[in-house]
Amino acid sequence: MKKINRRQALGTAAGAVAAAGLTACAAKNSGSSSSAGDPKGGAASSSPAPIPTGTVDEVFEGRRIQITFDGGGNHDGHHTPGLPTVRIDGNELHVMRNADGSWVSVVNHYQTFPDPVAVVRAAVRDLQGAALAQFGPTGGTS
Incomplete structure (x- = not known):
């Protein structure tokens, strides 16, 4: 049985982490167009709210x-x-x-x-x- 070296193990782990991150980003962006993920609570394309008086x-x-x-x-x-x-x-x-x-x-x-x-x-x-x-x-x- 062939053993893998440290470089191969780190490369495999980095690839798995990158794939998981890309999958999470794709899932987030492919969802509905609601503003649930926006930390400010508004859609990115919405116009600024008027300043109150x-x-x-x-x-x-x-x-x-x-x-x-x-x-x-x-x-x-x-x-x-x-x-x-x-x-x-x-x-x-x-x-x-x-x-x-x-x-x-x-x-x-x-x-x-x-x-x-x-x-x-x-x-x-x-x-x-x-x-x-x-x-x-x-x-x-x-």
């Missing part, structure tokens, strides 16, 4: 969250159309909207959220009680 003023984990949906954020004197003004304990948190309608902030830049309220709550959790640094120029000399 009004205000949110709440205390979350001991921090005061204020969000003003006025159709344009005022980030340190720079008006940004379409973005809400978001504050944590009076300090501004810069938020951005992605093309797919998800939201990110400077605190959670690589994690997306479905709406600005979820973004600011995640930022509060990640700050762990630390003060939010001032956004924009501080007015000092260069």
Whole structure:
């Protein structure tokens, strides 16, 4: 009986893992076109939801969250159309909207959220009680 060497065993195992991964991807993509697998909860081809209007003023984990949906954020004197003004304990948190309608902030830049309220709550959790640094120029000399 012929024994297989370590290289042959590793090659066979890698091929089996690759085949299993491709099969799982194919099964996921061949399913229905529902958004069950989408972490954001929406279909990839759907258009971004409109930004709500009004205000949110709440205390979350001991921090005061204020969000003003006025159709344009005022980030340190720079008006940004379409973005809400978001504050944590009076300090501004810069938020951005992605093309797919998800939201990110400077605190959670690589994690997306479905709406600005979820973004600011995640930022509060990640700050762990630390003060939010001032956004924009501080007015000092260069």
